[in-house]
Amino acid sequence: MYEASIVTPHFTGQSYVAFPALRDAYKAVRLSLEFRPDDVSSDGIILLAGERDDMAGDFMAIVIREAGDVEFW
Numbered sequence: 697m698y699e700a701s702i703v704t705p706h707f708t709g710q711s712y713v714a715f716p717a718l719r720d721a722y723k724a725v726r727l728s729l730e731f732r733p734d735d736v737s738s739d740g741i742i743l744l745a746g747e748r749d750d751m752a753g754d755f756m757a758i759v760i761r762e763a764g765d766v767e768f769w
Contacts, residue, residue, distance in 0.1 A: 709738070717749050729758070736764040 705713060731742055740760050747753030757769040 709740070712741075717746070731760075733760060733764070736760060736762060738762060742766070 727743070729743060733740075739762060742758040742760055744751075744755065744757045746755040755769075759767050759769065761767065
């Protein structure tokens with residue numbers, strides 16, 4: 697099992713954190729996210745995960761919109 701933990705990252709709007717693709721994620725995936733945006737004046741991607749590193753195939757995304765609405769794709 698692959699486990700990653702980041703404690704209190706801060707992003708400027710042009711930065712991101714990247715992890716290797718989750719292998720065997722078709723079997724089971726458990727994600728736990730907590731985020732507290734300081735500013736919701738623009739759209740942003742909270743999580744983007746794809747079947748392959750080049751984002752071909754299936755994917756999932758959690759995005760935040762200007763109004764502060766969170767969407768799961």
